[in-house]
Amino acid sequence: MSSISRMLLVYDGTREARAALARCSQLSLALSAPVDIVSIVDAESANARCGGLLSDVAFTHIEEHARHTLDEALSQLTNIGIAANGYVKFGRITEVVTRHAQTFNPDLIVLGHRARAKRTAWWGERPAHVDLAERLSGTTIVTVTLASD
Secondary structure (H helix, E strand, O other): OOOOOOEEEEOOOOHHHHHHHHHHHHHHHHHOOOEEEEEEEOHHHHHHHOOOOOOHHHHHHHHHHHHHHHHHHHHHHHHOOOOEEEEEEEOOHHHHHHHHHHHHOOOEEEEEEEOOOHHHOOOOOOOHHHHHHHHOOOOEEEEEEEOOO
């Protein structure tokens, strides 16, 4: 019997998230572990990117996209026999994943990450997996990385 009893997949439908979904499904099947999938609506970041002018229509579109991508991931996992639960959560990725992990205690968190070019690495925020590793000591974090374009 596996010591991994529950997994958490952070999914947003990007290429990196789809690669993380594939890796998560392989691990789940190998470990016989159920998966929680979290699709995150980060209205705060979206609002900041549009200068504080995020409309209700835009927010609704972001939420609908999160629900659609969540359904997509749930369907893929359940079609291959993996027990999965899905959640749409609101907030910044590190806060959402930390709260979910503190509530549901996953042994393994899987998320996608796009490696940035060195010249742009200083420009943006720290990658989510770095913050999560600091916040969730004792939890294994699998970061599936695709090369930058």
